[in-house]
Amino acid sequence: MNNTELKAIFDQQAAHYDEQWNKTAPIRDGLLFLLEAVFANLPADAHILSIGTGTGEELAYLARRFPSWRFTAVEPSGEMLNVCRAKATREGFITRCEFHEGYLDSLVTDTKFAGAICLLVSQFILDPTARSAFFQQIADKLQPDGILASSDLSAEIGTDHFEALLRLWQRVVAPANISSEGLARMRAAYSKDVAVIAPAAVADIIAAAGFEPPVVFYQAGLIHAWMTRIATNAAR
Ligand SMILES: C[S@@+](CC[C@H](N)C(=O)[O-])C[C@H]1O[C@@H](n2cnc3c(N)ncnc32)[C@H](O)[C@@H]1O
Structure with a gap:
């Protein structure tokens, strides 16, 4: 599936996406519960980069728990992003958000983020080299000690x-x-x-982008989530 086809699928699913996936909410909630602990040591004014934000469930969860954090949401599907914007308005955290409709390579920002979240996104990048380049783009946007949490089917x-x-x-x-x-x-x-692909292969792809060897912090069925930080010896 190319990016245009993928974007069309998510545009089409956006209006009913949350309702459709409500049945697997316990899996998502477990992941978000642990994600909170992964990011727990970030400062009160942390700025978080969310890639493939979708309808913004992860933003809403973190916004509730960390009332001073700011978020930059990167999402190619305009319809998914509209649902996310509406959620941020409804839940009162929209003033803490910036929205970028597109991909990471077109995000213009001087911010170096304290943390990045990328949930169920990299799995759509079929070529391993392109998938590692995607994580490299995330690494480039993080502070030298920045943390990444990423999940995929694996x-x-x-x-x-x-x-x-x-x-x-x-x-x-x-x-x-x-x-x-x-x-x-x-x-x-x-x-x-x-x-x-196998969890070890995903971990290798992430590590090849300049991260410490990722650790699986959550698994439920096919979903795996990894946490890692920028490698101390990464050249940047
Ligand atoms: C399965 S949804 C997950 C949404 C959200 N992260 C969640 O866990 O509910 C994947 C999202 O990633 C977006 N996406 C796909 N490829 C992407 C890419 N290369 N960069 C950024 N977002 C991408 C899609 O448009 C879609 O909204």
Whole structure:
């Protein structure tokens, strides 16, 4: 899937995105609960970069818990960003937000961010070199001790481990559509449209962009989340 196709899909899903994923809210909530701890030592005036913000669930969660933090949201889908803006207005944190409709490479800012969040985004970059370049762009926007939290669907396709998790995942995300054909479609999508690769391979991609070896701080089904910081010896 290229960027235009991906943007069209998220534009089309935006209005019902939160409702659609409400069924897996416990998974998201668990991740956000731990994310709060990952970022707990950042200063009271931290500025956070959110890449692939979507409808802004992670922004809303952090904004509630850290009332002086500011956020820069990068999101190519204008419709997803509109839902995020409306949420920020409703929840009263819009004055702490800047919104960039587009990709990271067109974000113009002098800010060096204390932390970056990138939840369920890098999995859409199929080429490993481009995926590492994406994390390099994030690293370039962070302070020298900046923290990254990133999550993706991850597993080693072709293994029994993956097949077991995939069957579980189907029951979680598509319970109304349990069939072997449905499972085959999901398996095909995860090897073609979404770069579902082994957790160690994702960690290597992130580390290659100038981060310390990432640590998995959360796993639920196929979702894995890594935390890391800029490598102390990173040349920048
Ligand atoms: C699965 S959604 C996740 C949204 C949100 N982070 C969450 O966890 O609810 C992925 C989002 O990333 C955006 N996206 C896809 N590719 C991107 C890229 N290369 N850079 C920034 N955002 C991207 C999509 O438009 C979409 O809103």
